[in-house]
Amino acid sequence: MAYPNCSLKVNRDLLDPSFESYRLSLDSVPCYNVELDAVVAEVKLKDSQYTLDHMKAFGMYNYLHADPWYEDSVYFFDCKGRVLNLKVTLDTALGKPREVFQMTSDPSSFDGERLCASLNLTSATWAALSDGAGTLTLLHTSNRGESSHLKWEPMFSESLGEPFIILNSVSHIPAGVHSIELLLLRIQKDPDDAKGSGFSTTLEWVTVENSVGQEKRYEVRKRRLMKGKSVPHYAAVEPQGKGVMVASEKPFTFIQVDGVPLEDKPPENMDVGNAEPIYFWQQTEEDITVCIRLPEGTTKDDICFKLSVDSICVGVRDYRPLLQGQLFAPVDPEASVWTTEDDKSLEVNLQKRSEGPLWSELVLGDKRGQYIVDEEQAAQLHQRLAYLTAEELNANPEKDNPPCNAQELEDCDGFPDDSSTLMRFDGATLNPTHVVNLGSHQYLFTVDINPSEMPAFCLRHDVDALLWQPRPEQPDALWEHIATFNALGYVQASKRDKKFATCAPNFSYAALAECLRRVFIYRQPSAVDTVLFNRKQGRQIGQIAKQQVASLESNDPVLGFRATNERLFILTSKNMFILKVNN
Numbered sequence: 001m002a003y004p005n006c007s008l009k010v011n012r013d014l015l016d017p018s019f020e021s022y023r024l025s026l027d028s029v030p031c032y033n034v035e036l037d038a039v040v041a042e043v044k045l046k047d048s049q050y051t052l053d054h055m056k057a058f059g060m061y062n063y064l065h066a067d068p069w070y071e072d073s074v075y076f077f078d079c080k081g082r083v084l085n086l087k088v089t090l091d092t093a094l095g096k097p098r099e100v101f102q103m104t105s106d107p108s109s110f111d112g113e114r115l116c117a118s119l120n121l122t123s124a125t126w127a128a129l130s131d132g133a134g135t136l137t138l139l140h141t142s143n144r145g146e147s148s149h150l151k152w153e154p155m156f157s158e159s160l161g162e163p164f165i166i167l168n169s170v171s172h173i174p175a176g177v178h179s180i181e182l183l184l185l186r187i188q189k190d191p192d193d194a195k196g197s198g199f200s201t202t203l204e205w206v207t208v209e210n211s212v213g214q215e216k217r218y219e220v221r222k223r224r225l226m227k228g229k230s231v232p233h234y235a236a237v238e239p240q241g242k243g244v245m246v247a248s249e250k251p252f253t254f255i256q257v258d259g260v261p262l263e264d265k266p267p268e269n270m271d272v273g274n275a276e277p278i279y280f281w282q283q284t285e286e287d288i289t290v291c292i293r294l295p296e297g298t299t300k301d302d303i304c305f306k307l308s309v310d311s312i313c314v315g316v317r318d319y320r321p322l323l324q325g326q327l328f329a330p331v332d333p334e335a336s337v338w339t340t341e342d343d344k345s346l347e348v349n350l351q352k353r354s355e356g357p358l359w360s361e362l363v364l365g366d367k368r369g370q371y372i373v374d375e376e377q378a379a380q381l382h383q384r385l386a387y388l389t390a391e392e393l394n395a396n397p398e399k400d401n402p403p404c405n406a407q408e409l410e411d412c413d414g415f416p417d418d419s420s421t422l423m424r425f426d427g428a429t430l431n432p433t434h435v436v437n438l439g440s441h442q443y444l445f446t447v448d449i450n451p452s453e454m455p456a457f458c459l460r461h462d463v464d465a466l467l468w469q470p471r472p473e474q475p476d477a478l479w480e481h482i483a484t485f486n487a488l489g490y491v492q493a494s495k496r497d498k499k500f501a502t503c504a505p506n507f508s509y510a511a512l513a514e515c516l517r518r519v520f521i522y523r524q525p526s527a528v529d530t531v532l533f534n535r536k537q538g539r540q541i542g543q544i545a546k547q548q549v550a551s552l553e554s555n556d557p558v559l560g561f562r563a564t565n566e567r568l569f570i571l572t573s574k575n576m577f578i579l580k581v582n583n
Contacts, residue, residue, distance in 0.1 A: 006326060006434050007326060008422075008436055008441075008459075008468065008481070009477070009481065010461065010466065010481050011481040014481060014482075014484045015464070016484070016486050016525070019486040019487060019545070021487065021545075022487070022491070022522055022545045022546065023544050023545065023546055024546075024548075024549075025546040025547065025548050027548065029521065029548055029579050029581065030091065030580040031550060031552070031553075031578070032091050032092075032580070033553065033576075033578075034086065034094050034575065034578070035575055036574055037078075037096065037097075038082075039078065039079050039574055040078060040079070040559055040560075040571060040572075040573045040574075041079045041116070041117060042063065042116070042559060043058070043114060043115060043116040045059050046113055048113060051187070051199055052197075053187055053197070053199060053201060053231045054187055057185060057187060057201075057231045058115055058116060058165070058187075060499065061116050062500060062559075062560050063076055063077070063560040063571055064076050064561060064569060064571040065120070065121065065560075065562075066448065066562040067144065068121065068448040068450075068451035068505075069121065069123070069124040069451045070124075070144055070145045072087060072566065073086070073087040073144070073145075074087075074569050074571075074576075075100070075119055075121075076097075076571055077117045081103040082099045082101070082102050083099070083101040083102075083103075083119065083152070084099055084100070085098055085099075086098075086576060088578060091580055097576070099151075100152050101129070101139060101151060101152040101154075103117070103131055103137075113163065114132050114133055115130075115133075115163040115164070115165055116132055116165065117129070117131055118130045118132070119166070120166045120167075120169045120182075122138075122180055123170075125141055125142060125144070126171050126180065127139045127152065128166050128169040130163075130164055130165055130184070132163055132165075134160060134161055134162055135159050135160070136157070136158060136159075136160050136166075136182070136184075136208075137154050138154070138155050138156040138180060138208060138218060139152040139154055139155065140152065140153045140154075140155050141153075155216060155218055156218035158220065160184070160204075160223075162186055162188060163186070164184040164204070165185050166182060166183070166184060166185075167183045167184070167185050167203075167232075167236070168235060168455070169181065169182040169183070169237070170237050170239055170241065172239065172240050172241055174241070178209065178210040178218075179207055179208070179209045179210075179221075180207070180209075181207055181241040182206045182207075182208070182237075183203055183204070183236065183237055183244065185201070185202075185203060185235070186201070186204070187199050187200075187201050187202075187231070188200060188202060196229065200227055200228070200229060201228050201229065201230060201232070202226065203225075203228070203235055203246065203252060204223060204224070205222075205223070205224040205225075205226070205237065206220060206222070206223050206224075207221045207222040207223075207241070208221065223256075223257070223258055223259070224256070224257050224258075225254065225256035225257075226246070226252045226253065226255065226425075227252065227253060227255045228246075228250055228252035229250040230248050230250040231248070232246050232252070233248060234246065234247035234248075234443070234457045236470070237454075238427075238470075238472040240472075241427060242426070242427045242472065243425055243426050243427045243433070243472065244424075244427070245422070245423070245425075245470055246423050246425070247422040247423075249420045251421055251423060254425070254430040257430070277368060277370035278292065278322055278323070278368045278369060279292040279293065279323055279362075279368070279370075280369065280371075281362050281369055281370075282371075282372050282374070283358060285355050286355050287349055288331070288348075288349070288352065288362065289347065289348070290348040290350065290362065290369075291346070291348075292314060292322055292345060292346040292347075293344070294316060294322075294340070294344055294345055295316060295319065298316055302316050302317045303316060303346065304317070305338055305348075307331070307333045307336055307350075308333060309330045309353070310326055310330050311325065311326050312325070312348075314338075314346065323362075323366070324363070325363040325364055326363065326364045327350075327362070327363060328359040328360065328362060328363070328364060329353070329357065329359060330354070331351055331353055332351040332352075335351035336349060336351050337349050420441070421435060421436065422435070422436040422438055423435050423436075424478060433475075434475075436479070440460075441460055441461055442459065443457065443459060443460075444458040444459060444460055444465055444488075444492065445502055445503070447467075447503055447505070447563075448505070449467075449469060449505050450469075450505075453469065454470040454472070455470075456468060456469045456482065458485070458501075460488075460489030460492075460493075463487050463489050464486055464487060464489055465484070465488035465489045465510065466481055466483075466484055466485075467481070467482050467484070467485070467507070468481055468482070483503075483507040485503065485507075485522065486524075486525070488522060491522065495512055497516070497518075498512050498513070499513055499515045499558055500512070500513040500560075500561035502561060503563060504563050504581070505563075505564065508523065508565065508581075508582060509521055509522060509524065509563075509581060509582070510522045511561075511563055511581075514558070515557055515558060516558065517552050517554070517555075518550070518551055518552075519549070519550045519551075519568065520547065520549055521548040521549075521550070521579075521581060522545070523546045525544060525545040526543060526546075527543055552577050554574070554575055554577070556573045556575070557572065557573070559571050563581075566580065566582045566583070567580055567581060
């Protein structure tokens with residue numbers, strides 16, 4: 001099935017082409033240490049959890065949970081089954097973490113493969129909790145900023161099957177009924193996957209609603225199950241529960257609704273054999289010619305044709321679009337035309353905006369067409385590419401542009417073999433409405449910028465790291481580029497022991513944490529007090545971007561890592577470290 005393709009549009013005003021490098025700053029970063037009364041409830045992987053997906057989902061889990069509604073407030077679980085909160089108001093007067101909730105069940109008594117307990121702050125007054133043994137609990141927390149002394153009240157608790165972790169949750173009130181939407185992640189054995197690892201990843205979209213007329217009674221209203229072959233980099237529900245967004249190396253699809261398998265029926269298609277191409281296309285250096293087969297009985301009035309600079313949509317009434325998506329390169333809509341031939345085929349002539357380059361495909365991701373190359377074009381292509389082949393390996397090593405040696409590439413220039421995709425699914429139809437091929441844009445991290453919006457995500461673009469904010473209310477511009485961290489994409493790739501990455505909600509800095517001890521802080525460029533000059537270029541430097549390194553006084557692995565505008569919180573099994581980054 002061909003998905004509706006779209007792209008991420010970079011805001012050029014947020015890029016700095018003149019950025020040079022980070023300057024190592026020897027300024028000390030104030031570090032405060034809180035010793036914990038009980039160790040963190042870390043769950044280590046068992047021998048049966050041996051796949052890379054298990055490591056990504058559970059082995060690299062962030063045990064520290066930041067409260068996006070109340071700054072400098074974090075939560076974690078300890079080995080006694082308690083949910084503990086640490087809220088900082090004054091760095092020099094740090095108190096002990098206080099208990100806000102005690103899990104009644106003992107997850108250690110669970111016979112199966114227990115997972116780490118997970119917490120998601122759903123709203124300013126609600127939280128969702130998983131005990132790691134398959135039970136979901138919804139908690140009314142009151143106003144956490146004002147009622148810090150109150151214990152959380154459980155409003156719903158139910159076993160939902162195999163153990164899971166909570167990736168995301170939102171709270172909304174459609175038609176006066178309080179609803180909580182949750183995304184639950186599981187990695188389960190898959191008997192159908194005989195050639196792979198034997199496991200598959202599932203995302204369950206669960207809707208819990210308040211019963212009508214009963215204020216404190218909540219129950220599960222809907223369960224929708226998605227399946228994929230990789231752990232998602234990003235998964236979140238839209239604020240009003242109208243859709244979900246998933247970024248992953250391999251695509252997800254919905255397979256069940258309330259336990260009933262979805263029928264694998266494609267949309268109604270035209271009466272042509274599926275094995276045959278729907279359209280044929282040719283090209284020259286100036287234009288593209290497309291011939292599309294039409295269903296029998298199609299008239300000119302039945303045809304729907306839309307063409308813009310970078311997209312095309314050709315459809316017939318009562319059928320799904322025959323050709324739809326983003327074009328390989330821009331065209332000139334005013335110079336392009338279409339005609340019908342005996343009501344059996346539609347011929348489209350697209351005028352290229354840039355003459356010369358040949359297209360490798362017509363519509364990005366659409367495999368339903370067939371490209372036709374004439375003999376003259378094939379001969380020209382062979383002639384153009386002849387210089388890339390030779391009888392001898394590196395026959396002329398002394399020439400100006402010697403062949404590229406893959407061994408000369410740095411490790412940080414390598415990208416995964418699988419091409420990641422970012423998809424938006426509609427909550428009503430469960431079909432994808434927007435698909436972005438992330439290609440070589442390596443996924444870096446997820447961060448909450450505004451609690452009323454979906455979590456933002458950071459991708460590597462060339463050497464930089466770009467932060468993207470989902471905008472469900474803008475279907476034509478679904479993802480907005482809101483910030484850039486110069487050269488962070490290149491820098492983070494060189495950190496072989498990197499475990500966590502994040503940034504401040506106000507974009508003032510980004511931070512990386514290694515598995516042990518070291519934390520790296522990369523600040524945005526700021527004005528300098530003294531006059532500095534670049535010796536090579538002879539120009540005055542007005543701004544400098546600083547890099548700072550902090551070393552923790554602990555030999556325990558880093559289990560949690562969160563950033564606020566002023567502080568960095570680092571959790572180990574026995575300690576909580578707070579770095580004062582900004583004043």
